[in-house]
Amino acid sequence: MAATQRRSPLLVTVSTALVLLWVVIASFPFLWTLWGSFKVQADFFSLSDWRNALRGTFTMAQTGSAFTGQGYHGAWVQEEFWRAAMNTLIVVVCVVVISLTFGTLGGYALARSGFRYTFWLLMIALVFRAMPHITLVSGYLLPFFQWNVWGHLPTAIIVLVAINQPFTLWMLHSFFLNIPKDLDESAMVDGCTRFQAFRHVIVPVMWPGVITTGLFSFLLAYNDFAVTAMLLSQQNQTMVPKIASFLGSTQVEGNVMFAVAAVVSATAPLFVLILFFQRQIVSGLTAGAVKG
Amino acid sequence: MKHRTFFWFILPSALAMILFIALPVVSVFIQSLHVEHEQVLRTVENCGPFGCAEETIVDREATRELREARPLGRFAGFSNYLDRNHLAITEIRGMWERSDSIADFTRRAMTLPFWRALAFTLTFTFVVTPFVLVLGLAIALGVNSLPRIFRGPTIFVSLLPMIVTPLIGSLVLYWMVDSRGVLGAFLQTVTNDPTLSLRASPTLTWIMLIVYGVWSSAPFAFIVFYAGLQTVPEEPLEAAMIDGANRWQRIRYVVIPHLMPLAIFITLMQLMDNFRVFEPIVGFQAQASATSLSYNIFNYLRGDAAQFGAAATTSMLTILGVVVLLAPVLIRTWRDFNRKGH
Structure with a gap:
């Protein structure tokens, strides 16, 4: 134009x-x-x-x-920010892998099934997507204390996976709708079961959509504060709650610079992410919009 | 797809959502009907050199046992919803009778935690969303008229405020507008008021949080609008030009109608995301002047004396708010779905 x-x-x-x-x-x-x-x-x-x-x-x-480099030394060495960075790495990798596995299966099913309940499932997922995460956290705390699972990384991971599901489902559902039905159906005519058709025909062509969705799952897990701050114990803390905890200890002169250094450190991976995946992020943001 | 196959494909995802989203909502509801145990009191007789006196003390051991045996607390019905920390019906009625003007009533009502948080949450949601739409559209139109080589870098820079962790984004801004930060110092010079501190004034704090909200969400609207601008059809634009429409009229009557579905999409996403505003309040340490529903829940939950009942009640009211917010969209989608003839 x-x-x-x-x-x-x-x-x-x-x-x-x-x-x-x-x-x-x-x-x-x-x-x-x-x-x-x-x-x-x-x-x-x-x-x-x-x-x-x-x-x-x-x-x-x-x-x-x-x-x-005092701020960085203080944050990474003295306050052991590296431990939080390791925890973040574990949480983020696990959340992305698990939610993509669950999401591709579910999203594929939703895209290929024409029954009325798929509509309802998607609508329920939309309501779940809108719920503030902290409201769910208030529901987890007491049961998790009771079952003695509070404070561990796997607990936070599975919770983040679940919170991530509605969005992942929506995104992959609209992505699978764009893959022609004939592709997997002809495989089934040739004698594949539904799962084999998915495994051998759909999986090889789904990577662009999965990478885009994976980026947003990464961001959700990486940026989360509500869940990780409330569900992880002190030594299992990830980066964002760790930064928040620096703020509480700023009375000592110079300690606020630990938080500043930690903030810069935690922004760096996001910077690299945009550098390499700008196109995918942009296409992911608009994917939902085009579908309406 | 057969029901059976569908079931097995959706199972992991559905199980995760049922266990960690649907059941927690049930758990929140049950918790909202309970309050924490009161401390167990015991009367002991203290005998000293001047005779004996009866004294009531807190029996810590028994209190702890009771709390461990029944962690939910005691059943309280809907009283949590009506108490001072939530709907505060009695207090509101009292205030209404005592206050002589609407302003006075509002001032009094803003001392009630739930209404205070709701007021900020709604203001934030309904002020940030339109600003995001307008600013996003303006940037998209501007970038679209730039030479092509500048567009990529502009998009790169624009993505930063949106992608960055909300807590980090708000801290970065907070450190700048702090009275000892660079923007804070700048504002003090401009207004010629060396004591000016954004944090000290509730109005300025609200404005600061809203500015953060617009700053962090405008890129989203910009990217979506920008993608939409790439698909504006040529023909109506040319037809409009032939009919003598100027640039503004072309935007008003061709481009904007084309972008309307996108605007609805952005509005929906923004309403959902802004309604759960939470991290900025922690980042800006603004709780003295502004609290949101999410922040209230967080505040009830943290610390040693977590108030699970109060947190759950606020959560239930928040979820109710989300449903009300989404109701128009859900109804519309339902109609569309039926019209398609399923």
């Missing part, structure tokens, strides 16, 4: 300015925090003059150089 129209210079200026402004608003907070994470608290949270954060006055005075 763009090429055929002539635009007034004013319009181009206004829209470019708007986009530039947005780019600054979207990126500056992250750049600023990245920059500040290499300073000491007296600079990043400066009482006297905000320009201290740029010049690094106190960082120079306290450490002898304009940049310091």
Whole structure:
């Protein structure tokens, strides 16, 4: 549509300015925090003059150089943030693998069955999708205490898988609808059972959809605060609740910089994720929209 | 697909949802009918040099035993729903009679935890959603008129606020608007008020949270609208140009109608996501000025003296809110589904 129209210079200026402004608003907070994470608290949270954060006055005075890794050392070594990072890795990998396994089977079934109950299942999934996670957490706590499963990683993993299911089902359901029915049905005419048709015909062609869905499962597990903060014990904490716990201990001078360093560390994987999977994320966001 | 095959395919997924979403809702409902045990009191006689006195003390041992034997607490019926921390019917009625104006009544009602949280949650939901739609559309139109090489990087940068962990995103902004942060200092200079602190004023805190909400959700609307703009049909646009429509009219009468289904989709997603606003309040440490329903539940649950009854009651009311919010969509989808002739 763009090429055929002539635009007034004013319009181009206004829209470019708007986009530039947005780019600054979207990126500056992250750049600023990245920059500040290499300073000491007296600079990043400066009482006297905000320009201290740029010049690094106190960082120079306290450490002898304009940049310091104190925040990172404090967070990763002293406060054992690496333990939380390991826990996050375990939780995220397990959640993605399990929810994709469950989701592909279920999503495939929903896409291929024309009965009325598939509609109801999808509607129930939509309501489940809308429920705030913390409301469910208040239902888990007492039973989990009773059965003595509170605090362990597997508990949080299976809970996150379940919370993830409604979304995964919707996404994969609409993806499987786009794979022609003839493909698996001709395999069944040739004598495959439904599962064999799924295994040998559908699985090889489903990867684009599965990768896109997997990205969003990853984000849900990685970004979760409500479930992991309430269901994991202190030593099993993942990164996000760990960062929240840093905030409670900021009375000591310099400790808030641990949180800043941890925040930057936890953002880095997401940055890499967008770098490599921008196309898939964009297509995933719009997939639901196109289906209505 | 046969019912049997369907059943086996859907089983793992359905089992996970039944066990960890449907049953917890039942568990929440049962919990909401109970309150914590009161402490067991015991009367002991203390005899000292000046005679004996009767004293009532808390029997810790018995209290602990009772709590362990019946962790749900004691049955309380619907009293949880009506108490001061939730619907607070009696209090509301009293306030209504005592207050001399609507403003006064509102001020009094905002001291009740549930209504306070509901007020913020609804304000947040219904202010953030339209702003997200408008800003997202504006950015999408702007990016669409950029040369092609700039579009990829713009999308890359735009995805950051949306993808980043909500708690992290709100912390990043919070550290900047903190009175010792760079934006806080900037605002103090602009307003010429060195004591200005966003956290100290409830109104400013609400605005700050709403700004965070728009900042973190606008990319979603932008991406969806941007994808929609790529599929705007050429012909009506050209026809409109021939008929003498200017750019604004073309957007108003061709592009926007084309994007309408997308706008409905974004609105639905945004209503669901904004209604559960929670992490920003933790990140901005805004609980003194703004609490949401989700935050209230979190607050009841944490700490040593978790109030499971109160948390469950707020949860039930929140779920009710979600259903009310979704009802128009569900009804519409149901009609569409029937019209398709199943």
